[in-house]
Amino acid sequence: MGEKILMKGNEVIGEAALRAGCRHYFGYPITPQTEIAHYMAKRMPQEGGTFLQAESEVAAINMVYGAASAGVRVMTSSSSPGISLKQEGISYASCAELPAVVVNIVRTGPGLGGILPAQCDYFQAVKGGGHGDYKMVVLAPCSVQELYELTVEAFNIADRYRILAMIMGDGILGQMMEPVEFRDSEEIIKVDKNWATNGTNMSRENNVITSIYIDPEKMENHNLKLQAKYKEIESKEIRVETYNCENADIIVSAFGTVARIIKNVITMAEKEGIKVGLIRPITLWPFPVSEFQKYAEVPKAFLTVEMNAGQMVEDVRMAVNGKREVHFYGRMGGMIPTQQDILNKIKEILKG
Template identity: 55%
Template sequence: MGERLLMKGAEALAEAAIRAGAQIFFGYPITPQNETPEYFSRRMPELGRKYVQAESEVASINMVYGAASTGTRVITSSSSPGISLMQEGFSYIGNSDVPCVVVNVMRGGPGLGNIAPAQADYFQATKGGGHGDYHSIVLAPHTVQEQCDLMYDAFELAEKYRIMVVVLSDGLLGQMMEPVEFKDWVDVSKLKTPDWAIVGKGDRPRNLITSFNLDPEGLEKMNLALQEKYKKIAENETRYELFMMDDAEYALTGFGTVARIMKTTVKMLREKGIKAGLIRPITVWPFPYKVYEEFADKVKFFLDVEMNEGQMLEDVKLGVNGKKPVQFYGRFGGVVPTAEEIYKAFRLHLGGC
């Protein structure tokens, strides 16, 4: 870690990606993440790296697919409607075993919606917005600093498992300014080209990267291999934060920006003598089901809060497995709930104590 810098989230994540070894950025402008490609467009040429503004989101994700096939650290960023346009490319990448990083700075929807922060892309990110049985690792930061730290992890996880990693941000994290410290620079000269990469045949066997298989049994074999990979990821890479859960009698839960706000709510409840805590998934895929199951034996109920209609709620209920009630409070369309709102929602379910 070096000096602390005051930076806007959208620019800080770009700088973190660059320091983490991103060699190429492909993208297309869309609010509220335009500062990210703008920052890449300035910094990448300074370092002898590549920045390409594609003609569309469809083009940019297919450029990512091509560059990822060479084993190069490649990244793109967009926001909700732009991410929707990339879904076919996501599916192709998912069945081709190539590593890449995608940043989604979520905004209000559905449709064109607005440019306010929201969390309504949870299903799209965690259940797979494209066709077929595929998954991406999905990381959900709740501060600008964590967003920067996870950029390093995103590239490492992508290469470790040859998978797409989605960093699920939102308009609030993208536009706010906070002090950040960056990890050390990755020495890109020491990054080795993987054996599977397409870089010219030379004197080795020909490499082939494709998601295409007309033989049903052959395609099923590819799918089974993917499921084995996903099983290993779920076993080894599930991440979460427990905030004041040691003696908690009630569990609040949320991801990303909302979880950040909920920490204040937990403190407010503690001041009133109510032993509340927070479970925050950091990987929303793979989802930390086991931690919810464990705390279902310890707490009286769960309150899930999201900036959507309750998309993560389904995963929370699966983890709790009917052992305890799971309540929900949500805001839509880019409305950000306050800590006081969440406090009132909790007290309502508590019986107004």
Template identity: 55%
Template sequence: MSEILLMKGNEAIAEAALRAGCQGYFGYPITPQSEVLEYLSQHGEKRGMVVLQAESEIASINMIYGAAGAGARVMTSSSSPGISLMQEGLSYIACAELPCVVVNINRGGPGLGTIQPSQGDYFQAVKGGGHGDYKLLVLAPATVQEMADLVFDGFDLADKYRNPVMILADGALGQMMEKVAFREYDVTKREIPKWATTGKNGRKERNIITSLHIKSEEMEKVNQHLQKKYCEMQEHEVRFQEVQTEDAEYLLVAYGLSARIAHKSVQIARDNGIKAGLLRPITLFPFPSNRIHTLCKQVRAVLTVEMNAGQMYEDVRLAANGVVPVEFYGRMGGIIPSPEEVYERLKRMVSPESVSQEVKI
């Protein structure tokens, strides 16, 4: 590990990309993630990275398509409205199986919304987002340190599965400053993939990058191949963190910034004699459904905490599959819930009669 630095989440992502041997970054400014583009504009070229401010997020993602298809390790980043513009490109990238890292520093929506932090893009990130049946591998950091770590892992996973990887954070994680140390990473170990369009260079067969398979039978085979890949991800790449779940009677499930808040709520609950625990998914796709299901058999109820109207909530309910009640608490529009209000919601689940009249949530 390198020395410990104090950095913004967005800067940590940019610095990690440089250290991970990212060869190209194509992006467009949007609050609250512009620091990624700014940092790389400042430091990228002299450290050997191509950094280009594109005319739009549509152009950015298609530059990613071209460069990734030619075998380069590449990244783009944006925030919610910009990520929406990239969905067409992401669908093409997923079908053409091009490895890349796409960072979404989620802000409040819908529409132009607000520049404040949100988790409102969960569905878009984990259910595909663009047209057709495909999945991104979605990583959800909760600290600035993880913002950096998951960039390295993201590039490796993208190569391993020939699949776009999304890092889904939020405006608070992008803007907050925390300590971060960057891992040692051997950038020489990555080779240009054999399938890349590098020019034939003596090869007998040409390489083609495409998402077009006009015959239905072929297109179905492509789909089956993709689905098989997603099953492999589900089997091998699930990541999560647990806090005090061993004896937990109430399980909180939250990711990213919400998980940090829920962690504090668990502490408050424990201080008040409620045996609460937390499961924090780190991979949102693949989702830790099996582990959540197992824990559901142990606890009395589950509370999902998000900064949206209840999106991961649906996946938690699917994982619970009716074993225990699953409830939801969330704030929207860029509001970050406090640990106390999450605790109050939990208390209402534990004993509805115990909630005092003045507590309004």
């Protein structure tokens, strides 16, 4: 690792992608992620790559489809309404098993919403915002350092499994500046992309990349193949942080920016004799079910804190499976839960 550099989160995502070998970026500006495109517009030509501001988000995701089909590392980025526009292309790319990275720096919703931070795209990301039985790997960083590390990892995961990998942050992470320490070199996995449409040299049969299977048996078999791949990913690629969970009075689950707030709540609660644990899913999909099961009977209750109306809480409830009550506290519209509000909610739960 080298010296620490003060950088904005969005720009770190761009730099991380370049270090991961991404040489093709297609996007469209939307706050609060536009700095990713700005950074790529400046740096991509310096690296001999292709930056293109598409005419729309729909165009951008289909350009990603084309570049990924040729076997190159490619990325797009947007924010909530823009990601909604990309959903058809995301579904097509998922069926075609194309590896690529999609970044969503979440803003408020529904609709056009506002430019302030939120976590209201959880359902869209992990349950499938487009049509069909597909999954994306969804990584949720909580710091600028993790934006760097997980972006690099997203490209490796995408190539390893021929799957879309999403970096899901929020307006705070995208806009904040923190010191980031880059590695001297990246561990970039090498995979044989013999499926790619990158020219035959008259030495092999043509490759065909498609998401249409007219024959129902072929369509079902392809779906079964996808589901088997997702099960493999669930067994190998879960990432989670647990903190202070042994003998906790209550365990809080949170991801991204909110998890940082919880760590301060833990310190506040300790001064009042309350032991609070934290389970932070880093992969929102695959979800760290086993980690919740491990601690399911430890606390008196669970509390999930999110910047939405209650989305990840459903997965937490399924993981805990009725062994303890799972409560929810959330803020919406760009409002951020405060440490004191969360502590008050914890006290309220423990008082029963």
